[in-house]
Amino acid sequence: MSTYDERLASFAPRKLKSSKKTTINALLAKGWPHPTSASTSNGRPYKATPTTLADAGFYFDPRADKVDNVTCFMCDHSLAEWTPEDDPFEEHLNMGSKCAWAIARCSIELNRQLDGSFVFRSEDRLPTAKVMEKARAETFRGHWIHDSVKGHTANSRKMAKAGWTFNPGEAEDSDIATCYYCGKSLDGWEAGDDPLAEHRKRMPKCPMFTAQLVEEGGPEPTLPDPVPIPLPPASSSSSAPKKQAKSRRIEP
Ligand SMILES: [Zn+2]
Ligand SMILES: [Zn+2]
The missing domain is CATH 1.10.1170.10 (Inhibitor Of Apoptosis Protein (2mihbC-IAP-1); Chain A)
Known part of the structure; x- marks a missing residue:
């Protein structure tokens, strides 16, 4: 599963x-x-x-x-x-x-606003926070094929530091990594790849690179009325991770 x-x-x-x-x-x-x-x-x-x-x-x-x-x-x-x-x-x-998936994946949705932007009110929830990086690293542990290659620059430690979470596909040698802030997924990591540079090059506006802490008592984000979450496609056989914009009211 x-x-x-x-x-x-x-x-x-x-x-x-x-x-x-x-x-x-x-x-x-x-x-x-x-x-x-x-x-x-x-x-x-x-x-x-x-x-x-x-x-x-x-x-x-x-x-x-x-x-x-x-x-x-x-x-x-x-x-x-x-x-x-x-x-x-x-x-x-x-x-x-202390589930790594709950921290690395689920906590992100609690910071996401209906317009897709993010509001971070806790230092521990900033994408660059150590606790977030550690949880992302946990998702790779024991599964990341590139960790067994000596000197591979896209090792799980660097992947996690660069905002990536392991998001396995069906294949045994699957190396799909997803950033759950911007929704970008990449696979086919090669020795020499710089996980941070690959992320920044493709998604320079990702919260990984732009997030700022909103101080308590700062301006409340305005939440529009809730809208229905769009249905996923009726059938999908792709093993690639499917990312969809979440439209969900975030309770304060
Ligand atoms: Zn769990
Ligand atoms: Zn990203």
């Missing part, structure tokens, strides 16, 4: 090989029990959809007594009993675990 595509697919109704009629099999066959898009015609929209849950690191993992249980691929913590207001990114970060 380390890839986004695997996690997203886990929420779809499944044809199971086993014919055993267990409760879990019945739940997996039905798929995610809540609305699967943010805009529903019957009732309130859910912030937790297969798209946002998979992006926040969760895969569908129902239990007999928790039909909407999800589990994080990285920290193995589970969450269930989702309400429309529950934000997967916020919930993951609030689970109390």
Whole structure:
């Protein structure tokens, strides 16, 4: 479940090989029990959809007594009993675990405004903060193929320092790295590549290079009315990471 595509697919109704009629099999066959898009015609929209849950690191993992249980691929913590207001990114970060995905990926969404800009009110959440860099480095640990090449300049330490998070694809030798601030993904890293220069060259306005701390008591960002989160394409077989602009109200 380390890839986004695997996690997203886990929420779809499944044809199971086993014919055993267990409760879990019945739940997996039905798929995610809540609305699967943010805009529903019957009732309130859910912030937790297969798209946002998979992006926040969760895969569908129902239990007999928790039909909407999800589990994080990285920290193995589970969450269930989702309400429309529950934000997967916020919930993951609030689970109390020191999950690298929660810090490196989920915390970013809490700083993102509806217009796509960022407001950073805590030094620990600045893209260049040590705690953020450490969490990004954690996502590469044990998986980054270039760490085994002596002298490779795109090693996981330099990748994390330059704002990149490991975002594996299906291939064994996948080396897709994503900056979750600007949404840029790059793969095919070569010895000699400078992860910071590659990032800055392509996305000079990325918060990695422009973010500033907004002091407490500083001007409040104005939030427009919430807009529905756009649906992902109906079918997608690409293993490349899919980044979408999130349109979500950030609670103060
Ligand atoms: Zn986690
Ligand atoms: Zn970036």
